[in-house]
Amino acid sequence: MQLTNRSKQVSNKEMTFTERMYLPAIVGGLRVTFSHMLKKGATVQYPEQVREHSVIFRGQHVLKRDAEGRENCTACGLCAVSCPAEAITIVAGERQKGEEHLYREEKYAVEYDINMLRCIFCGLCEEACPKDAIYLTDRIVASNYERSDFIFHKEDLVEKVALEGRIDISKRKKDK
Amino acid sequence: MLAVILFVITLGIAAYSTYFERKVAAFMQDRIGPNRAGPLGLLQPIADGVKMIFKEEHRPTGSNRILFILGPSIAMLTALMTSAVIPWSPKYFEIGGQKYALQIADINVGILYIFGVVSLGVYGILIGGWSSNNKYSLLGAVRASSQMISYELAMGLSIIPIILGSESLQLSAIVESQHEIWNVFKYPFGFLIFLICAFAETNRTPFDLPECETELVGGYHTEYTSMKLGFFLFSEYVNMFASSAVISTLFFGGYHFPGMSLLPAGVAVLVGVAVLFAKIVFFIFFFMWIRWTIPRFRYDQLMRLGWQVLMPLAILLVVVYGAIFSFI
Numbered sequence: 001m002q003l004t005n006r007s008k009q010v011s012n013k014e015m016t017f018t019e020r021m022y023l024p025a026i027v028g029g030l031r032v033t034f035s036h037m038l039k040k041g042a043t044v045q046y047p048e049q050v051r052e053h054s055v056i057f058r059g060q061h062v063l064k065r066d067a068e069g070r071e072n073c074t075a076c077g078l079c080a081v082s083c084p085a086e087a088i089t090i091v092a093g094e095r096q097k098g099e100e101h102l103y104r105e106e107k108y109a110v111e112y113d114i115n116m117l118r119c120i121f122c123g124l125c126e127e128a129c130p131k132d133a134i135y136l137t138d139r140i141v142a143s144n145y146e147r148s149d150f151i152f153h154k155e156d157l158v159e160k161v162a163l164e165g166r167i168d169i170s171k172r173k174k175d176k
Numbered sequence: 177m178l179a180v181i182l183f184v185i186t187l188g189i190a191a192y193s194t195y196f197e198r199k200v201a202a203f204m205q206d207r208i209g210p211n212r213a214g215p216l217g218l219l220q221p222i223a224d225g226v227k228m229i230f231k232e233e234h235r236p237t238g239s240n241r242i243l244f245i246l247g248p249s250i251a252m253l254t255a256l257m258t259s260a261v262i263p264w265s266p267k268y269f270e271i272g273g274q275k276y277a278l279q280i281a282d283i284n285v286g287i288l289y290i291f292g293v294v295s296l297g298v299y300g301i302l303i304g305g306w307s308s309n310n311k312y313s314l315l316g317a318v319r320a321s322s323q324m325i326s327y328e329l330a331m332g333l334s335i336i337p338i339i340l341g342s343e344s345l346q347l348s349a350i351v352e353s354q355h356e357i358w359n360v361f362k363y364p365f366g367f368l369i370f371l372i373c374a375f376a377e378t379n380r381t382p383f384d385l386p387e388c389e390t391e392l393v394g395g396y397h398t399e400y401t402s403m404k405l406g407f408f409l410f411s412e413y414v415n416m417f418a419s420s421a422v423i424s425t426l427f428f429g430g431y432h433f434p435g436m437s438l439l440p441a442g443v444a445v446l447v448g449v450a451v452l453f454a455k456i457v458f459f460i461f462f463f464m465w466i467r468w469t470i471p472r473f474r475y476d477q478l479m480r481l482g483w484q485v486l487m488p489l490a491i492l493l494v495v496v497y498g499a500i501f502s503f504i
Contacts (some may be wrong), residue, residue, distance in 0.1 A: 024367075026466075026469070026470060029469040029470060030465060030466070030469050032469070033204045033465060033466065033468055033469045036203070036204050036205070036206055037200070037203040037204055039206055041203075041207055041208055042206065043207060043208045045208075048404045137201075
């Protein structure tokens with residue numbers, strides 16, 4: 001059965017004298033290697049130069065705040081439900097009086113853990129979120145020594161209140 | 177004095193050959209190569225040397241202590257001895273009626289000296305491999321010795337036309353005889369055989385079977401650590417320098433260059449030294465170029481090439497050039 005038309009007829013014919021001499025082949029090989037010497041490599045000098053991620057890169061998560069610095073997350077749990085790797089754990093709590101400047105709605109996440117070893121960075125949490133609270137960013141999850149250090153808690157995930165501390169997710173938003 | 181300068185230059189070139197080799201390899205494989213130690217990675221050989229010296233000295237149980245140390249020493253010693261007879265300039269300086277040349281020892285059997293010293297080099301590898309008390313080291317050493325013996329024959333025969341042509345074994349006389357035309361144009365086949373044998377003699381790819389990693393771990397230096405290993409690796413580069421110098425001297429006119437007679441004598445000597453250096457550097461590069469182009473031979477292929485191809489060709493060469501020089 002022929003699957004593709006790329007099959008090649010193999011021949012096992014005797015080598016000619018020039019081929020058996022091996023020297024023309026060596027000269028050809030030398031030409032190939034020398035031409036590669038003149039080529040510019042594709043190397044990126046990593047710590048000094050960072051290669052840009054693609055626009056759809058999905059890295060470490062961020063929990064967004066709104067313009068007034070209040071957390072968007074209402075602990076609805078849709079992200080945790082949608083997560084195929086079951087990496088997200090949420091403990092919900094009720095907003096107390098005087099906490100209106102911290103949380104946007106009456107319900108908020110007291111605890112919000114993401115196990116980065118389980119996470120497959122599929123972005124389904126982001127798709128599921130009705131409150132624009134969770135986004136995957138172009139940051140890379142750093143390596144660590146302990147398994148426990150890979151469980152990111154709320155303080156690792158929520159962005160800073162100050163405007164210059166906010167994480168840019170405009171690239172991800174365009175897709176939605 | 178001259179000997180010390182040449183010694184330092186040889187070691188310096190060998191040290192920077194390691195850097196150069198890694199750079200050449202990197203460029204041929206579209207990489208960058210060492211670039212962290214100093215500007216462009218130029219301090220890399222020093223870093224490597226310091227690393228080698230500070231590594232732990234280790235000797236396997238059951239190995240022969242004296243021979244174990246003697247192995248790398250002989251390898252290094254013989255490698256350094258070869259370049260002593262290379263002439264770097266014509267006989268030029270005249271002090272007190274005696275003519276001096278930039279050459280350490282202008283002995284009248286220069287070529288034989290080189291062959292003698294080079295064949296001594298195998299003892300370093302053989303002793304080192306045998307005294308390691310390791311089957312891989314021993315196999316590597318046996319391979320090295322049989323390979324060197326096989327290729328030394330063809331190598332020796334391939335330069336007989338040169339000796340016939342220049343009517344001397346003295347290297348300075350051989351270089352002088354190339355004043356009109358370089359030997360490579362007169363004896364191209366001799367050059368080809370000599371070049372192939374030089375690769376085999378220096379244990380460079382495609383003939384680096386003595387240290388064939390896929391079969392023999394590290395070959396004859398499997399058990400070596402620290403600077404003793406460094407000496408083995410280093411002697412390979414010194415050998416490379418020496419054989420590049422010998423190739424340039426025997427076949428590429430040594431310090432001769434086109435238009436040499438047009439320059440005043442003093443300038444010609446200086447340019448000649450630089451030209452010989454350039455030729456040597458080119459051949460060192462050629463050794464590396466070949467290394468990163470051609471894969472290793474199988475052992476039976478190596479032996480067949482040595483005994484069934486190069487030997488008959490070299491004998492034929494001797495017969496043909498012998499007939500030419502005696503009857504024409």
